[in-house]
Amino acid sequence: xxxxxxxxxxxxxxxxxxxxxxxxxxxxxxxxxxxxxxxxxxxxxxxxxxxxxxxxxxxxxxxxxxxxxxxxxxxxxxxxxxxxxxxxxxxxxxxxxxxxxxxxxxxxxxxxxxxxxxxxxxxxxxxxxxxxxxxxxxxxxxxxxxxxxxxxxxxxxxxxxxxxxxxxxxxxxxxxxxxxxxxxxxxxxxxxxxxxxxxxxxxxxxxxxxxxxxxxxxxxxxxxxxxxxxxxxxxxxxxxxxxxxxxxxx
Amino acid sequence: xxxxxxxxxxxxxxxxxxxxxxxxxxxxxxxxxxxxxxxxxxxxxxxxxxxxxxxxxxxxxxxxxxxxxxxxxxxxxxxxxxxxxxxxxxxxxxxxxxxxxxxxxxxxxxxxxxxxxxxxxxxxxxxxxxxxxxxxxxxxxxxxxxxxxxxxxxxxxxxxxxxxxxxxxxxxxxxxxxxxxxxxxxxxxxxxxxxxxxxxxxxxxxxxxxxxxxxxxxxxxxxxxxxxxxxxxxxxxxxxxxxxxxxxxx
Numbered sequence: 001x002x003x004x005x006x007x008x009x010x011x012x013x014x015x016x017x018x019x020x021x022x023x024x025x026x027x028x029x030x031x032x033x034x035x036x037x038x039x040x041x042x043x044x045x046x047x048x049x050x051x052x053x054x055x056x057x058x059x060x061x062x063x064x065x066x067x068x069x070x071x072x073x074x075x076x077x078x079x080x081x082x083x084x085x086x087x088x089x090x091x092x093x094x095x096x097x098x099x100x101x102x103x104x105x106x107x108x109x110x111x112x113x114x115x116x117x118x119x120x121x122x123x124x125x126x127x128x129x130x131x132x133x134x135x136x137x138x139x140x141x142x143x144x145x146x147x148x149x150x151x152x153x154x155x156x157x158x159x160x161x162x163x164x165x166x167x168x169x170x171x172x173x174x175x176x177x178x179x180x181x182x183x184x185x186x187x188x189x190x191x192x193x194x195x196x197x198x199x200x201x202x203x204x205x206x207x208x209x210x211x212x213x214x215x216x217x218x219x220x221x222x223x224x225x226x227x228x229x230x231x232x233x234x235x236x237x238x239x240x241x242x243x244x245x246x247x248x249x250x
Numbered sequence: 251x252x253x254x255x256x257x258x259x260x261x262x263x264x265x266x267x268x269x270x271x272x273x274x275x276x277x278x279x280x281x282x283x284x285x286x287x288x289x290x291x292x293x294x295x296x297x298x299x300x301x302x303x304x305x306x307x308x309x310x311x312x313x314x315x316x317x318x319x320x321x322x323x324x325x326x327x328x329x330x331x332x333x334x335x336x337x338x339x340x341x342x343x344x345x346x347x348x349x350x351x352x353x354x355x356x357x358x359x360x361x362x363x364x365x366x367x368x369x370x371x372x373x374x375x376x377x378x379x380x381x382x383x384x385x386x387x388x389x390x391x392x393x394x395x396x397x398x399x400x401x402x403x404x405x406x407x408x409x410x411x412x413x414x415x416x417x418x419x420x421x422x423x424x425x426x427x428x429x430x431x432x433x434x435x436x437x438x439x440x441x442x443x444x445x446x447x448x449x450x451x452x453x454x455x456x457x458x459x460x461x462x463x464x465x466x467x468x469x470x471x472x473x474x475x476x477x478x479x480x481x482x483x484x485x486x487x488x489x490x491x492x493x494x495x496x497x498x499x500x
Contacts, residue, residue, distance in 0.1 A: 142330075142332070144328045144330045144331075144332040145332045145333075145334060147295075147298075147300055147326070147328065147332065148326065148328070148332035148390070149349070150299070150300060150319070151298050151299065151300065151319050151324055151325075151326045152319070152322070152346055152349040152350055152394075153319045153320045153322070153349070153350070154349045158348075158349055162334060162345060162349075163334060166334060166335070166336035166337075167335075167336075169336075241336075242374070243335055243336045243337075243338075243374040243375075243376070244335070244376070
């Protein structure tokens with residue numbers, strides 16, 4: 001509850017700070033539009049903004065789903081087949097450290113304005129934090145618990161389902177906190193380069209048309225989406241992991 | 251249970267156990283006691299099938315420890331409670347039944363009530379005190395009705411009063427179940443209170459220095475602690491422990 005209240009405080013404070021900045025600076029509204037101007041634009045262009053927001057969300061969600069499938073497959077394979085981890089990890093590290101902007105450019109040049117390069121960017125942005133967390137979580141099992149399972153002659157599947165997976169879930173959720181919000185940013189980056197729809201496309205369009213009000217509107221929508229996703233994950237974490245101690249929750 | 255010429259080495263330099271020979275009769279309760287690092291826990295891990303001896307044999311009801319585990323014949327309670335954090339006390343105990351496929355004499359609920367956890371069955375491990383966690387831990391080890399119960403300093407992390415009270419409680423539980431048992435402990439009091447025989451191990455490499463019979467009838471009650479025979483036996487065991495420790499230092 002306290003956490004939600006803090007976010008609410010941010011939501012109230014931001015327009016006030018914004019308004020103060022507008023009043024204090026001598027910048028014209030074409031450069032720094034006041035919040036009411038941005039709010040009216042959001043209302044007037046709501047249908048258009050909704051279409052572009054849904055386009056971005058579609059890319060983010062599909063890319064994120066693919067990222068999760070890859071992460072689950074890899075982290076479980078790593079657990080039971082160590083040589084695969086030794087082989088894949090350097091590749092994952094290299095791919096993670098190549099600048100996404102460069103990769104995005106190359107992909108767009110190669111594949112054109114299709115959904116594929118955008119999805120690849122989202123996957124690249126999100127898969128590493130998910131993989132790192134889930135991999136760690138699956139191994140973060142109390143060794144005494146594994147001993148107990150062994151003395152009960154538990155099967156590998158029973159150990160996974162009853163011990164490893166529940167132990168990994170909080171780590172997986174921590175990965176979602178970072179990666180799910182990053183999927184939206186990843187989708188926007190991908191659309192930025194070459195696209196005819198989405199929030200990234202709107203940003204480029206607003207810059208070329210000198211529409212600071214729309215640029216701020218898009219920024220507001222993208223940020224709100226990311227924050228809502230983050231709050232949603234936190235709420236799910238608290239709801240589904242009641243068994244965690246207060247120290248673990250923090 | 252029969253242990254014959256058992257030795258355990260870790261690499262070339264560390265010899266944890268040497269030439270252990272011991273027979274434990276069905277229904278007998280034996281405590282292993284000795285200074286830190288004498289191989290007590292290694293002994294228990296070998297009996298539980300968690301580690302293999304370097305040489306020698308262990309037979310539990312005519313079969314290897316691993317084969318005994320496969321048949322659900324062994325229950326182990328570790329020093330640190332081996333409870334799945336995401337499961338309630340009731341579901342943690344039920345997990346042992348689910349994995350072994352055993353049909354319990356009493357329901358999980360009845361067992362937990364007998365163990366004084368009736369009101370906390372639906373609490374998660376982190377919501378239980380250390381003493382309660384250990385009761386659940388022991389319930390997990392006993393619920394599938396194993397022929398052999400192995401206890402590795404189950405009350406080692408608890409304060410003295412809780413430890414004494416749980417020791418008395420365990421004496422009653424074990425006497426009622428008539429199971430064969432092995433207790434690893436640092437506490438002379440605990441050994442005398444619970445065991446039919448006490449095996450004193452010498453410092454590394456752990457060898458049987460002395461076996462002391464405990465003549466008091468089971469189950470043992472608190473009043474026994476103030477009786478002169480009890481105090482005398484505790485003093486004798488303590489003297490033997492000092493003797494083996496000092497012998498090793500010389």
